[in-house]
Amino acid sequence: MISSARPLRADAARNRELLLAAAEEEFAARGIDASIADIADRAGVAKATVFSHFASKEELIAAIVGNHFAELTVVARRLLTSADPEAALSDFLTEAAHGIKQQDLTFLRADDDSRVTELRNDLHEAVSALVDRARAAGVVRAEITGTDVFLLICAPVHIAGCHPDADPDLWRRYQAIIFDGLRPTRAELLPQPPPSWP
Amino acid sequence: MISSARPLRADAARNRELLLAAAEEEFAARGIDASIADIADRAGVAKATVFSHFASKEELIAAIVGNHFAELTVVARRLLTSADPEAALSDFLTEAAHGIKQQDLTFLRADDDSRVTELRNDLHEAVSALVDRARAAGVVRAEITGTDVFLLICAPVHIAGCHPDADPDLWRRYQAIIFDGLRPTRAELLPQPPPSWP
Amino acid sequence: MISSARPLRADAARNRELLLAAAEEEFAARGIDASIADIADRAGVAKATVFSHFASKEELIAAIVGNHFAELTVVARRLLTSADPEAALSDFLTEAAHGIKQQDLTFLRADDDSRVTELRNDLHEAVSALVDRARAAGVVRAEITGTDVFLLICAPVHIAGCHPDADPDLWRRYQAIIFDGLRPTRAELLPQPPPSWP
Amino acid sequence: MISSARPLRADAARNRELLLAAAEEEFAARGIDASIADIADRAGVAKATVFSHFASKEELIAAIVGNHFAELTVVARRLLTSADPEAALSDFLTEAAHGIKQQDLTFLRADDDSRVTELRNDLHEAVSALVDRARAAGVVRAEITGTDVFLLICAPVHIAGCHPDADPDLWRRYQAIIFDGLRPTRAELLPQPPPSWP
DNA sequence: TATGAATGAGCCTTCATTCAT
């Protein structure tokens, strides 16, 4: 999202943005096997230009995933200052779902890219703060951790994506169900201890 | 699982079974990009033999997915005859999760294979019966449909798979959360109407 | 030269031979950067066929170099049984020169391929025997070792190759000069100790 | 080395020199496939700057080779005025060897660059003068020509380079052997007539 | 002149699939 090191020339910056957008669409449409050639085509640049911005396909993916994490972190931090802890958590999940183009950001899983790992941990931390506040306010079960919610971020979109012909807003239904499952209504303990975070 | 059309020779039937098993493992380990060569190696046959059993990679995948659907249908039908409607639904989700090798059976989504579609619809029907019974017994919300539960089958495993280093049983935690979200505790309506099924 | 492990099908063996020949010519003509595509074209097979015979370009080169070493070893061992030690050594260098297509077998240098290393050491040993016999017969200086002659094998062809428009037999001239340099005429010591061999 | 046509600005001249040095090192280290990018990096300039000095990679190589020829010509002419004809020829070969960074200046062979051809012919002429004097003094065989020695210049370094782990001075050994081969000890005629020079 | 960026051509390699035995 925000380039930090070098202040790219205007045209290069534009191409970089075009490429990231094209890549995201292509990955969403074709999965992680989308070809660099198709991404370049969609962005309207030559194949080699992709590699002048991102040294490898892996690095391109890392940039996209990193951006997602960074954006979501911003959202989470902003909502942390809002008045209503319940609405804050709910709104976070809602805003997050909007950013998840179709099913394929499954690759939110670990890549051995240190920058991505760092950004992911930042997000994890911001989400945890949101969850802590919600728990303190009694709107989620005592046992629910930030890690739980972090893992659940993609679930509604993923679930809706299993439908062969889903309404674009179907994920809202499953988000509501999951959110209800997080509420402190039930007394029984959850079957597994909360997962730790590396 | 059950061959119907042609009476394969004994050794050919055995090879077919070996291939299906090898393919499933390989797909689970390497994702949908697992190569036919690796699958053949693991099954101990020549690459070309794969194509004498399955006309294409797509068909091989269809066979695996179809088998999964068929197995789950058997499970759902069996549980339909059990005494406790709540336990039946819960047990179904649990047994289903066991069959889902890691995250990659996301390809439960539509393939334009008529046999698979049929088997998927069979499963959908069996699950719906299970859900109808549970709903009638008041253990799930009135609005929850069989389609909802069908779409949720993979979710727990998928969610746990988002953790970089998850306990193999972590999915149980998220299954419990989702199951709680299905319960008729809350009065509010879910945000989206239940999805229809084609 | 001699395949040992599996008794390749007839057509495959033919293609392998075609490929080795085509590769050798192409490497001779274009240097080590000759492309696999050109080699495949020259052999009249598809590009992918090259890789079904040799897992990588490196392996193809190793096969060629290995064959050269093996052939020369055979020559050296045969000449070891001839009557005249001087003629034997001289003939070896002559026969060797015939096998060196143009300048580029400079890659007789080490590749980290264990089989090639082994074959190279075999040749080194055979040449050393030839040199030992020649030295004992007083036809080469006392200080000349097998390693010296091994290193000199390619020199005549290389030297002639420096001429922009050389007669195809020009290397014979430089081989004679070098051979004369090896003779025990002069009393002075050579400036460097004989190189060791790993 | 000596620019003749255009009076380069001081910094441009410096960059040109930096580039030539960097290119020579890079070619020596990585062979003729050294990339322009690496050369530019080593020289501390941008890639495009290389092309503002040399229109193509070929031209860059031609400049390097041309410089080598020019330098060696200077050496040969200087030694032509020394007292001892034998030492002069020997010293020439020795000084030449120093300038040949590893094996890869094999590209002393013909390039269709007229300036390089001219410089090469200058060197050929200077070497021939040296050889004529040596022959007249009876220190080389009657049949040895300047062309012979010209072709032999690179041989010692090349031969030593065939050793997988050579002492940096090993070429001296083979230079001595070759030089001995040039001496008028033997009466037999060399097998090929002396090559003509275009 | 120097450079950051862009690019077309080409390279090695992989893979699903076909063919002949």
Next chain:
DNA sequence: AATGAATGAAGGCTCATTCAT
């Protein structure tokens, strides 16, 4: 039915070179 071999179609990546600033 099973297989060893062959292959066309990509795919990721590199590089010399060009272009605009």
